[in-house]
Amino acid sequence: MLLLQYDDHYDSDRADPMTRAAGIAGEHGAEIIVADTPAEAHTLHEARRSLGVATERLGASLIEDVCVPRRALGAFVEGVAAIGNRHHVRTACAGHAGDGNMHPKIIFDATDPDDVSRAREAFDAVMRLGLDLGGTITGEHGVGLLKRDWLRTELGPVSMELHRGIKQLFDPHGILNPGKVL
Incomplete structure (x- = not known):
């Protein structure tokens, strides 16, 4: 899901940014939903916010923020999925495309030592991926232990x-x- 939001301030000599974005997405086969009311916009935002709750039901998780150049967003999201497959853990990736700040999540069974080990290896691979793509290991939340x-x-x-x-x-x-x- 790519959720786009624009304010009302744009150059009226150019096409409305939402119309332009919807056109580009449509050219690439995306299903497009445009919120016509504040209530519809709220519903779309709630769908995005539900990602964390939904993935919590799948198991324990390591969630981080890795910031990459915007041109590398696709490679990062695809790379996180590939890392999950390679390490046999589930992954999810949400974030802020506007500034490249992504929140990869590695989901695992905390009661299984092998799964915990694979999750940690996947975490390290995600950090390496972010750096290799010209990014940083942190965007919003700083560096913890x-x-x-x-x-x-x-x-x-x-x-x-x-x-x-x-x-x-x-x-x-x-x-x-x-x-x-x-």
Whole structure:
């Protein structure tokens, strides 16, 4: 599902952006639904929001945010699906096409140690994919414990040392977020 939303501000000398987008999508065989009322728009937004609830019923998940250049969105979404197939875990991928910020989700059985291991391997493959496509391991939600090793991979030793130095300046006694990445 690709959900497009435009505000009312566009150059009236050009075609309405929704009409243009619907035309392009139609040329590629997409089923197009245009919300004509605020209630219809709300229903479409609820469909998007239901992805998280729906996938929660499938098992435990690792969900992240990986940001890639917009030109790489297709390759990223296809790559996440391929990673899921390769590691025998389910995947889902939602995100914000406008800025390339994607939220890949790896779904697995938390009671099965082999499945947990495959999920972790798939997670690492998704992080690698994002970097290989010219992106970053984080877009909106920062870097937590799950991605800390990938931060080192993305930034390298010089940049990590710079981050540690800045942290030291603002937290010389190490009382802010002790035991975490920085």
